[in-house]
Amino acid sequence: MNRRNTVIPGLLCLMLLSVGVAKADEALYQVKDGYKVDANTLQGFRTWRQAACDRCHGANQEGMVGPSLIDSLKILTKQQFKTTLIEGRPDKGMPIWGENKAVMDNLDNLYAYLKGRSDGAITKAHVQPMDQ
Template identity: 60%
Template sequence: MVGPAALADATPYQVVEGNKVDAGTLSGWRTWRALACERCHGAQQEGAVGPALTSSLKALSKDEFKNVVLHGRIDKGMPNFDGSKMVVDNIDNLYAYLKGRADGAIAPGKLQEAGK
């Protein structure tokens, strides 16, 4: 059995009131926005040309997510982002943001830093 502390450690984001998040998760959201990922994955990560990340992140492990984002799935239209300093530097934060969306903890739309 996993205790509450272990579960808290496993959650890569902190969110209050649906749109107030920790600094790292906010950085992940900013990375999402800067790279215009919504062009393929939809403004609310619900999918468009690319898959719905709100569903995908329920099944993908963090390592699988990082592999897909950094190395791409060229045959399926997903480019690799291992040449993007912003993505490489924020890959854990991007995962935190998208995992929070998939978990239903983070609301779609504009985010702000919690406590500010």
């Protein structure tokens, strides 16, 4: 996978295909064909992978030892989502991510990716860059 996906093709795609964004004023994520996403959302996916979230929440976010994020992201506010990551829920098995720089630097991107999955706009867990 090419990591050097530039912003400009992403923006072009956005203008050509404004799809997948549910009602928000600002685009939280952009998605084409269900799995081609903007650079930030892609970064969210990579963060998800690096932090090995799939080991508890499932490769498709459908829940395993940890809850389904497809469901949870319908309930949690963005702030609650962030708090859960920063503080963790250690007794339930959710790590404290507050000290993990890669996760902390990408909270918004991670939220965008998971929200897109939860909304059903991103139809495949394994996303690709839009410019490919």
